[in-house]
């Protein structure tokens with residue numbers, strides 16, 4: 033962490049007057065503030081690429097765009113060591129199963145950045161039979177970055193937006209410091225099509241309706 | 257040199273090989289073969305019962321030793337049969353493809369497997385089984401490959417409909433001219449991209465066990481043969497991927513180990529299967545161009561090239577077709593060769609990653625790539641997904657100047673005439689970058705010990721397994737489509753086909769350096785051509801958004817950085833392709849992966865994979 037004035041002054045939250053000779057080393061601040069400050073400036077993204085967008089993600093990490101300027105260059109290959117999941121590409125039904133597992137394996141606090149049109153909503157391949165319409169149908173997303181693929185500048189803007197979001201959080205309200213265990217996302221199942229266990233009821237209702245309409249030959253309402 | 261009728265050079269007047277072959281074959285198999293006489297079609301139709309025999313004769317007697325592409329077509333409502341289409345080549349002589357086909361009914365579709373003739377048919381037949389539902393008798397491992405076991409139906413069949421299905425053809429009436437855009441989710445009862453069979457319930461449903469994937473792996477291999485004498489080892493099944501830093505994307509391999517030695521390896525893919533072909537058959541011809549960018553997303557420009565060529569072949573069947581103007585061909589080759597440089601730099605950088613030199617070599621290797629991307633961006637508007645070529649040319653001429661916008665504080669803002677930029681890039685920067693890589697890496701002790709003699713692919717095997725591109729040429733087979741079946745302006749350009757003879761990782765690394773140097777040689781010859789043709793047209797005919805594509809079939813192929821990229825396109829005279837298939841080099845090169853890895857150590861797997869250089873967008877499509 034650099035000891036530059038801007039950083040520390042920014043940290044001096046209640047604007048407590050500090051003698052000039054100590055300004056480069058001392059700040060008076062709140063717990064939230066210093067906690068978020070350290071978190072935001074040392075994110076460890078998961079080393080995880082999905083599709084074309086991952087190529088731009090790599091370019092963002094390389095020399096010209098240099099992600100390390102934001103303290104985000106330590107990419108970890110293991111989800112256990114990462115706190116940011118960059119979903120960089122098309123999410124397929126076959127892949128969503130491992131992705132949810134990976135997300136569940138990441139320790140809290142954790143954040144998700146949906147990079148590009150595909151991860152945000154299905155993108156150009158949305159109508160495909162093996163494509164999930166956006167990662168947010170399964171796991172919560174913090175920042176969406178538009179583009180196909182987003183340019184490195186756009187991705188960096190996404191990172192900065194995430195940092196802002198983190199800086200505005202409070203230890204009191206973030207979900208991961210509530211008492212009790214946080215719930216894991218149920219892992220989807222590969223059936224005749226992808227099955228989200230959270231939709232089990234809906235699927236049963238539709239099967240019942242379909243069965244009823246087969247028995248009575250009266251058409252059942254198609255809309256749930 | 258200007259105004260050369262380019263298309264004419266590409267051997268249009270050559271004698272028709274099909275008639276000759278057909279004559280030779282019908283002597284031996286009088287009832288089994290006949291010419292394909294449908295309008296716009298060519299090639300031979302073979303009776304399924306004789307398929308293996310005819311294929312063997314083609315290989316052994318007529319010299320067609322290389323199976324390039326095998327794919328299925330569904331002729332629903334047009335004869336109601338499924339058809340398997342094979343493209344084979346003579347790899348030593350070169351020349352165009354011989355096409356042969358076998359028909360099978362749509363219900364209980366079955367054909368004999370050609371794996372015994374060309375082992376390279378392996379993954380392609382599995383794909384046809386998965387997506388079209390053709391059973392291949394005699395295939396040792398006929399399982400789904402891109403989708404999962406238990407998936408409902410075979411999606412590339414014409415009567416198979418997705419959850420978000422709206423209409424067979426784009427543009428959808430609701431959007432154009434209707435203008436009533438809706439979100440596909442709104443019409444789906446689950447609000448998602450899912451649909452289940454009517455009688456499907458979760459109760460009593462047991463999802464397929466992951467263990468079934470592992471069952472039967474590595475069986476029938478003698479542990480003792482591989483083990484060092486006196487050393488007790490254990491059989492172990494290790495799963496690499498789909499999330500793994502060295503699988504170049506979401507690729508998965510299941511490796512059976514004896515101690516640390518690899519007994520067998522099974523690739524598992526489909527984690528990025530984004531239904532490119534199904535979507536491509538719904539798009540109008542021109543709408544599909546941007547989708548080809550996303551196949552091999554490192555080489556979007558040359559993907560465009562291949563697709564444009566395939567559709568141009570179809571257009572050439574019509575009366576009013578004009579080939580692309582000369583300047584357009586020069587620009588296309590310029591883009592394709594730049595792409596090759598980009599791709600090989602990337603491949604070398606990331607091979608080093610896989611060898612354990614984490615990221616530093618890659619940073620050096622992809623430095624120059626940014627300059628080329630700047631040029632792409634200035635020309636086509638995008639760094640990666642260029643969507644640059646059109647049928648009959650390219651959509652825009654090179655810009656006058658390459659200008660930068662000061663987006664980054666440490667970026668040098670560029671503003672210079674395009675030709676000056678290209679001059680210095682091609683004559684100075686790129687050669688310097690290659691020499692630098694060469695100097696740092698080639699003699700490196702680590703490179704040599706990790707790569708020499710590892711992952712060897714002998715030439716006969718490289719041909720049998722249908723490998724293409726640098727993988728094939730590093731095994732001593734000098735096959736390069738730019739020379740063997742020339743297209744565009746390659747005949748008038750001076751370059752050598754790079755070839756290496758050991759077929760190991762080291763040679764596959766070296767050949768990429770060689771190919772970058774050859775590409776630079778080509779690029780240098782393009783500079784004067786660009787200057788001479790300045791101001792000339794860059795596209796022929798009208799810039800129609802939906803050209804009328806005559807009925808027929810066409811196979812357009814280019815020498816992509818990763819190997820032969822082929823587009824098999826069938827038009828029924830409508831707005832969109834009836835069948836659109838991509839022969840993806842990354843996918844087919846993987847057929848040989850298992851053979852290359854056997855007997856090596858587990859740590860070598862990622863290096864071998866890195867040396868094949870795959871990209872998942874194209875592998876899974």
Ligand code: SF4
Nearest residue numbers: 084121148149150180
């Ligand atoms: S948003 Fe575009 S570039 Fe990114 S993964 Fe999807 S198709 Fe590829």
